[in-house]
Each structure stands twice: as C-alpha cells, then as structure tokens.
Amino acid sequence: MLSTSLPSFSFSLKEALDLLQRFINSSNQIKQIHSVLLTSNALVSSQRKTILVYNTLIRSYLTTGQHKTSLALFTHMLASNIQPIDLTFPSLIKAAHSSFSVSTGVALHGQALKRGVLSDPYVQTSFVRFYGEVCDLRSSRKMFDEIAHPCVIECNSMLDACGRNGEMDSAFELFQRMPVTDVVSWTTVINGFGKNGLHDKAVMLFREMIVVIPPNEATLVSVLSSCANLDQGGVHLGKQIHGYVMRKEIILTATLGTALLDMYGKAGHLEMALTIFNRIRKKEVFTWNAIISALASNGRPKEALEMFEMMKAKNVRPNGITLTAVLTACSRSKLVELGIQLFSSVCSEYKIIPTSEHYACMVDLIGRAGLLVDAVNFIKNLPVEPDASVLGALLGACKIHEDSELGNKVGKTLIGLQPQHCGQYVALSTLNALESNWAEAEQIRKDMIQAGIRKIPAYSVLSRLEK
Template identity: 40%
Template sequence: MAVTFCSSFAFEHNLSCLQKCPTEVELKQIHARMLKSGLLQDPYAMTKFLSFCLSSSFSSYAHDVFFNGFDRPDTFLWNLMIRGLSCSDQPDRSLLLYHRMLCCSAPHNAYTFPFLLKACSNLSAFQETTQIHAHITKFGYGHDIYAVNSLINSYAVTGNFKHAHLLFDRIQEPDAVSWNSVIKGYVKAGEMDMALTLFRKMPEKNNAISWTTMISGYVQAGMNKEALQLFHEMQNSNVPPDNVSLASALSACSQLGALEQGKWIHSYANKTRTRIDSVLCCVLIDMYAKCGEMEEALGVFKNMKTKSVQVWTALISGYAYHGLGREAISKFLEMQNMGVKPNAITFTAVLTACSYTGLVEEGKSVFNTIERDYNLKPTIEHYGCMVDLLGRAGLLNEANRFIQKMPLKPNAVIWGSLLKACQIHKNIELGEKIGEILIEMDSNHGGRYVHMANIHAMGKKWDKAAETRRLMREQGVVKVPGCSAISLEGTTHEFLAGDRSHAEIQEIRTKWRFVRRKLEENGYVPELEDMLLDLVDDEEKEAIVHQHSEKLAITYGLMKTKPGTTIRIMKNLRVCKDCHKVMNLISKIYKRDIVMRDRTRFHHFKDGKCSCGDYW
C-alpha cells in the first residue's frame, strides 16, 4: 500500500509540475524524475506526459521520447502521436509518422485515419487525402462513419467538392457531422446557394454548429442581410446561438450599420449570461464603433476585465473610424503603460487614425517605433498608411519619395492613395505619372480610370480624359455604383445612385424636391468639382448629383423617422463634396444628428458642422 501511495503521490506531483513547465530544460528534469521513479512504465503516466508535450510547444521532444522510450508502441500511442502532431504547427510530421507506422507494421484502428485526415485538412493536401482514402478502403474502414466524415471534410477543405459530395451521397444514414462537413465545404468556397440547399435538406438542425456555419459563411461572402435573416430563423427554431454565431451576427450588423439589431444581440448575450470572451468583446466594440456609437463601444471595453491586445486594437480602430486621432493615440499609449504589447494590426489602426486627422508628426513618430522599439518589420499596410497620411496632408512629393525608398514593392492601394491625393490637391503632373503606373498595374479597377480621367480634366486635357474613358470601356471595366443603406425598424433599405427600384421612390423624389428648395433658401449651390468628366453640361451634372444614393437615403430617413431622431447612413464609396455639404446643411435646417459611414470613416453631422472638420 505504501508503494502505491508513493507512486500515486509522485505521479500527481510530477503532473502538477508539468502543467507549470515553461522551458525544455525543466521538462527534461521532470522526464528524468519520472524515469528514475519508474513512472514511465505506467501507460497512463506516459500518455499524460506525451499529451502534455504535444499540446504545448514540445512536440519535437515528444517525438524523440516516443521513438526512444518504447520497443513496440501500441496502436493507442501511435494514434496519440499522430493526433498531437496533426494539431501542431507542423501537421506534415503526422503524415511522416504514419509512414513510419506502416514501415513498422503497426496495426491500425478506426481512429487512426480521422487524425491523419485532420492533418491533410490543415495542410489543404489533396494528393495525401486521396492516398489515405485508398488506405481507408484497403484496410476495410470504407463504411466507418468517422473515417468517411473526415474524408468529406478533407476533400471539402481542399476544394474538391465533387469528391466530398459523392462520398456524402453514398452514406446511407449521414449524421450531423456528415451534413456539416459537406455544407462547410461549400461555404468555404462561397457556394452559398448550394450550401443553403443542403442546409434546408438537413433533417435535424437542433444544435448551433450547422446554423453557425451558414451564418458565418454569409458574413464572409458579404451577404450580411441573409446572415441576419438566418440568425433570426435560428432564434425562432429555439436553437441557442453559441459565441461564434453571436460574433458572426454582430459582424453582419457592423457591415449593415444595423445598430438596433446589434444592441438586441448584445442584450441577449447579457440576459443569457453568455461569457463575453476576447473575440465577442472585439466584435461588440467593432459593431458599436461601425454603427457610430463610440460611447457604447467604450462601455464594452471598460467592462472587459482582462483586455487582450485584440481588444485594445478594436477600440483604437473604432477611434480611427471616427476621426478621433488624439483619442486613438491616447489609448495606444495607455495600452503600452498597462504592459500590453501592440501587434502589427494595432500599428495599422493608430496610423490610420493619424491619417484621418492630419496628425503627420505623430504618425511619423509611431511608424518609427514599429521596428526600433518592438522589433517588428513594417508591413505593406503600414507603408500604405504613411503614404495616405502624407498625401492627405498635401505632402505629395514627400509621399512619392517615401514610396521610392520603401523596402517593399508598392501595391495598387499605395499608388491609389497617392493618386487620390493628387486629385484632391490638384497636382496634375504627378497625378498623371501615377495614373499611368496604376492603370498598368490594376487595369480591372474602374476607380483608377475615373481618377486618371479627372486628373486630365483638371488640366483641361480633354482629349486625354476622353481617351482614358474610352480605354476603360474597351477593357470592359465599370465603375462601382454608389450605394447607401439606412436601417429602420430592423429592415435595411438600400439605394443606388439614380435608383428607381424602391417601392416608395416617387414619394422619396417628391420629398427630395422639397428638401432641395429648403437647402437653396439657405444658400446651397451644388458642388460639381467631383464630376469633372461625368457630363460636360453643368445642368445635366446637377441633375445627376441630386440623385446620389446618400441623398435618397437621407430623404427616406427624414420621411420615416420622428423629428429629432438621429439618422444613420452607410455608404460603400467615399462621400462626395456635394453630399457632404448637403448633410451639413440638413443637420442644421432640420436639427438632426446625421451619422454617415463612408468607405473608410465616419462623419458626424450636427448643427451644420461635421466631425471630420472637412478633412476626409
């Protein structure tokens, strides 16, 4: 009895030490004590030791112990090793281990193949999947549901949907995992119609996994309205959402600017006492920030006890969206004082905030700390932020020199930022040079041609402007149409420029004519500078500018909301000067707060002034 007690005590003591083991030196010391005490002769102790090594950063050490500590390891230990390595940062080692297993004539069982196929999925390895498929058939596991489900998942992950679907169709009684695996494959490929067809055919959807797969897929595909519709259907089906489905639904709210639905989801999470983890906290902050509610975003941030770098970054990004550069820098400094080290995304957020508010010197200072203080290599996004910062501030030549000295090859986004800055600050010569580079580099982007044509038009080079437009037509490139959305009572209404599709379009146009008269009574004159080439005739230009999508959306908001209600609009492109001017005037005339999110940032219009200070 005494020996058993000592062995048990020694095992528990060594297991406790393992959980706190930070380095390989200490791991070796524990290993030595276990060898000396004979604990490693106990299969349970050996399993725990190897499992710890594989789940930590000591998988190579586990590999060495496995081959040097056993003469003939049994199938369970082989599977343990294959499983651990398949989940490591080098999943290919599990496939090499399987080859060794074959060479040693070690017996398989039904659990060997799902672990190997997990490695194939992590590696997106199609050829290896087909080889393991052959082994599954050869060794008689072709009808094992676990092996077949793993095969379906692996084929789907590697993009071979025909193989996945064929296997699925051959299963006489597919279980929930079978359905989810094939649906997940189509979702990953963005084939949402096929995924939805399978989802509808699925006999039982009583857990969150299949719902979450579909909702997340819709969000990734940019089908945010469909994601929220399915989330509400999930609620009506009495399937409790998990953290992933909540996060996905909140992301959809962020993109749509659906504040009320986002608030409802937040309230639901609180009522059901859902644990607000780091991921959910980040999407909540992002949702409130992108819906124009920074105070709510800050409240979520303050309620999070343990704040990860991702949580800090989400808040800093929120301040950047809103053009609150000083606040973003303040939180950036506070984060560092709290001992949280910024990552590459954090620096992108801070530099973006500096760019949107013209904090040139502060931005330069932050950029210089990336490598000097944090030993991080600046990414192409960081260089892009710096070019945007300099360009917006009118430092075009400095921005151009900065690009020339970059250690990375500048991409179309970087050149595009400088081209837009050249248009804003009317540097025709530099703009023409950059435009030529961009059109050659990014010939399928309609905005490149439009900016280039407008640069030519600024210099009254009408032939070149027309030639650029002709080239755009010949290439079959079209400009992305302006689209604005407004969410009212849980429904998102979308408007395109010149839209005639809305059910109430006649009433909207009548209301706009009334609004326009009020604007003109208050000194409004259309800004046509952003329409240099759309039409030569100013009268026709004016007719078009009055049909911009954000004007339709704000008019609908005035029609459908009570006086004094804040109106929130989402725009897919950068707001033009005329629409910005109109929003300012409407906020003053109608005494309305207007929150508009354009392609990159927020504008808060109140009493005839915008939060951006006309710097956007």
C-alpha cells in the same frame, strides 16, 4: 510531475496512455513521456496497445501545436509495421491542414483507402473539411457525395467547405435540403454569407434562426460582423443583439465583446464602443486592435495612439493589424514623422513583416500630408512591386491635393492593373474635373463605357432588413 531524470524512469503502455491523457495539453510532458517510451522500447510490445499509444501521441502533439511531429509519428508507425486504424486518421488530417501540406493530406487519403477505413464517418468528415480548407471544393464535394446518408455533422462540414470557397448558393441549397439542422448549421451558413460579403443575407437568415433555435456565441459574433458592414439597419439589429446578450446574461468574452465594440465603432457610436471595451475583463490583441481602429476612424486619432501605448504597457504584443490601425491614426492626425518612426520600430521590435496594406498606409500617411514627392520615393524604394492598394493610396493623395499630372500617371497604371475596376476610372475622371481638364475627364468616362464598365450604384439594405 514527471521526473526530469528520464533514463531511470519507466512505465507500462497503460500507464503511458493514462499520462498522455492527463498531460495532453502540456508540450514538455508529452515530449518526456514520448522519450521514455522510446528509450524503454515499450512501443514494440502489444500491437493493440501500441496503436492506442501512437494515436494518443499523435493527438497530443497536434493539441500542443506540433503538427509536423504528429505527421512524423505516422511515418514512424508505418516504418515499425504498426497498422493505423480509423481513429488514427482524423488527427493526422487536421495536422496536414495545420502544416499547410496539401500533398500530405492527399497521401493520407491514399493511406485511408489502402487501410480500408475511408468509409468511416469521422474519416470522411475530416476529408470533407480538409479539402474545403485547402480550397479544393471539387474533392470535398466528391468525398461528401460518397457518404450514403450524411448526418448533420457531415453536412455541416460541407456547408463550411462551400462557404470557404465562395459557393454560397450551393451551401444554402444544401442547408434547405438538410432533414435536420442544428445551431452549427445555421451559424455556418450565416458566417459563410458574411465572409462572402452577403451581409444582408446573413442578417435575414439570422432573423429566421432566432425564431427556430437559440444562437450561440459563434452565431452572435458572425451576425455582428455582418451588422458592422451594413448601414443603419445593421446597427439597429446590432443593438437588438446587444440587448439579447444582456437579457440572457451571456458572458462578455473577448471574442463577443470585440464583435460588439467593432460594430458600434464602425457605426460611429464611439462612446458605446468604449463602454464595451471597458467591460471586457480579459482583453486580447484583437480587442485592442478594434478599439484603436474605432478611435482612429471616428476623429480621435490621438486617443487611438494613447490606447496603443496603454496596450504595450499591459504587455499585449501588437500584430500586423495593430500596425495598420496605428498608421491610420497617424495619417488622420498628419503625424508623419511619428508614423514613420512607429512603422520602423514596431516592425523591428515585434518582428512584423510589412504587407501591401502597411505600405499603402504609409503612402496614405505621407501623401495625405501633401508630401507627394516623398510618397513617390517611398514607393520606389519598396522591396516589392507596388500593387493596386499602394498605388490607390497615392492616387487618393493626388486627388486630395489636386495634382492631376501625377494623378494621371498613377491612375493609368492602376487601370492597367485593374482594367475592370470602376473606381479607378471614376477617381481619375474626378481628379481631372477638379483641375478643369474637362476633355480628359470626358475621355476617361468614354473609355470606361467602351470597356463595358458601369459605376456600381450605392444602395440601402434597410428596406430588406425590415421585411
């Protein structure tokens, strides 16, 4: 280990490089090496070696999650007249994205152009990825188009940029034109389809892929997510994937195992979900979240709450998703007081800032129990304006308890917020019909038709999956 008495400790640039490579994942050691370099003025010697040290320091701080320090080092480089090279930029571009700094990324683009390294394939690929991640698909595509002969890695970055920004037609067109594809190419498109709600297309592409190239863990996780969002046809394929995992003796990591148990949980196969949960050796917070949600949504909310207590006993720190699952469990059990107490205590103890989804869960919890006045008061006391999810939860409670007077007020507010959402019109019309307010129900239907809104029909993708 490095000495903690830094003033009496020094080393050459070559030794610094060796140490940085050795301790690249250790934040404390990186800081110590950096401090020694500064106090010994070692960074003002050989230009070439100094650039290598700066590059390694930038990458080291990035690896340990200190993105702003990486960017600050680049500023220090320029101030010290140390000229960056092509290898300097990829880590900086990634740091800019990780710091949520679009302006820094654009400034780095200008620096890369100024330094004559923008034609470097790694720099180009980094910018294609960066602009895609910050939702600037136009700049991402422009950078990609400047690459004369894009390789598979550069194409994969463009596929990911399109998928992140909802341009799956463009992504699939590029995918079909690629002279060479690899497992990342297939996985990126499958994941893109899933992220954009095109789960049937994700599944069909996976069926094609399995004939051409073996999937990796990321592929399996992506397609299992799509299976979980389909009907029984999705479950059928999910079981086949489970069988594939067992036949190939693929290690059930937390990520893959959670994808499997989530798929089984959403399909109502709770016992299998629990079996998978028990087989996952190293359970992450998202694993616990998935099993709590599965129990809550399959008629076993009390077991879901017991699982939450077990999670805390294992010293796994709950997050916002955990809170949503727990509140859902309380709502299904009509445990209003417990839900309110948990909402307050979990947010306070684990520093969770409530979102609209959490507020909607609370309204559902209170309203589902028939405490509509309390639900209204809860909304009035929110620190933010209630959005469609919060008001939608209240409308749902009005429908359950057939309160057409309050429901009409809430429903009309919702229609004002989401004038093109057919669900609000249908819910409001149904509520009035339950109260035998036929004239009002008919008028709402007419308003919906006049607004050019059509009810989205239910459909099955089973036939498509079997083709």
